[in-house]
Amino acid sequence: MSNAQQAAKAAQVRTAITPTREDNFPEWYQSVVKAADMAENSPVRGAMVIKPYGYGLWEQIQRALDDKIKDEGVQNAYFPLLIPLSFISREAEHVDGFAKECAVVTHHRLEKGPEGGLVPSPDAQLEEPLVIRPTSETIIGDSMAKWVQSYRDLPLLLNQWCNVMRWEMRTRLFLRTSEFLWQEGHNAFETAEQAEADARKMLDVYRSLYTDFFAMSPFTGEKTADERFPGAVHTYTIESMMQDGKSLQAATSHNLGQNFAKSCGIKFQGRDGNEHFAHTTSWGLSTRSIGGLIMTHGDDDGLKMPPRIAPIQVMILPITKNDDGAAAVIEYAQKIAAELKAIGIRVSIDLSEQRAPDKMWSAIKKGIPLRVEVGGREVEEGKLTHTRRDLGRDSKTSCTVAEFVGSVKSILDDIHDAMFKASHDFSRSRIVECQTAAQMQEYFETTKELGFAKVPVSLLADDALNTYRKENALTTRCMPFEDEGRMVFIGKAY
RNA sequence: CGGGGCGUAGCGCAGCCUGGUAGCGCAACUGCUUUGGGAGCAGUGGGCCGGGGGUUCAAAUCCUCUCGCCCCGACCA
8 A cells, every 4th residue: 555545544534532642632632521521611710510421420439439538447527618717827838838829708798889780798898708728728627626635536537528729820621620629638646657657558549549440550659849738748649641741640648747736736635644736647639530531541532431430331322223123122222231230330321312323432432431232133132242442343242141241340340451551551661761860851852752751869959950840841740659769750740 | 920822603614814794514403215333315493703992884804902712831639
């Protein structure tokens, strides 16, 4: 085949998403979110509407993570959205970190304005402004101070699922929105060692969530001082490499030492009879994780849902014609759905009036892990046809319903394993170890496949390297645990 | 908040330079034929051309202000 013919053939391959990842990764991302019907922009700048399919994914994430959190002995609770301004001011570094992105509530009543419409009533100004929580360390610390009297009250392990608000300059669906959903855990301990161990343990909970449910293979490590959470002693992070080679901070866990205990007054009478400040941790994972999932697993035909958190694991597509067979096909599909549901599979039937190919592409764009097609012939034979999203049409297989019901779980596991392996192999293939600043610079200037440079931590003292980093938006992502703090990843980030 | 780009039908775009009553593709709706990897024919509906103010007999088009979106930075999960 000539080059011209090859080009012509390539042009004929129609991808469901335009542009492709290679053509324009950021726009590809936006298109996938839209095509999969996950979320859209709202009338409120920087805030998003999460549509049912996107929220369904968040519910699966919540379920998986909530189970893991509770397995660690943490209890769920709920603290207020509004935080007194004075609380936020309590921890000095915390103030510096969050002050510039806080939304503030100053009034409690509206009235008719001079030009019609409603305005905040000047007579209804709050004595103390209230801050919409950017995070809840201070208000939870306030409660903890009341609840902790004795070392016997420790550890105190709390989590809340909620929304928070940070007034961001630049927002992107899921990856950064001014309001987002997350869980924030807040634990208090008697000793520094316990808090340190807890911060590390909760990070490992996130790591396992990503590997076991998201089919992602992120890096774990400690943040350098400049990337640390405001007010933390140590910040640990899940860094995941996206398909464009950029890093996404996918969850964090902080050892807050006694900083917040001191500013919030979390103190207790110890075994020695003396008064001590508690040692606290906080740890969070947000709807941003959904953006990471999309940029890790998506392809040019849309999303690929990891089976264990896919809101719909199996989509049944009845292939009906305009004849009397349609009712039988739908009934057959419903019977299969019931059998799958009985063994714990999240299954849905596409009963829309779309034509078969359109239903198929809709399922592909949404990343449904397994598609099942049933038509008239198969009703007769007691069979079905199934296709894996990750492998595409080549994986199309015909079998009996009984065979499928018996093997569907292992097929979903196979999909998970394949997706995990792809994510793992990709991210590891894009780590380049550099021993000098010159090597690192050479790497970033010549690579066509962006990734992380792994350099000795000692190089962070190199002024030239830091200038280069700053000029090129290269940040320290983490000091991976696997190198025991001797090395640091440097790369671009979301 | 800086630099760049863009706002015209649900989505994607043309028209703007050189003012003259709004167009294309897809989607939607109706009918018939179709239906296992993106169907065909025929017909129909849908737009304060992002918003305000100007210039003009006349503005999607020119001027001005504003709002929003996207990208690259700064800031951050």
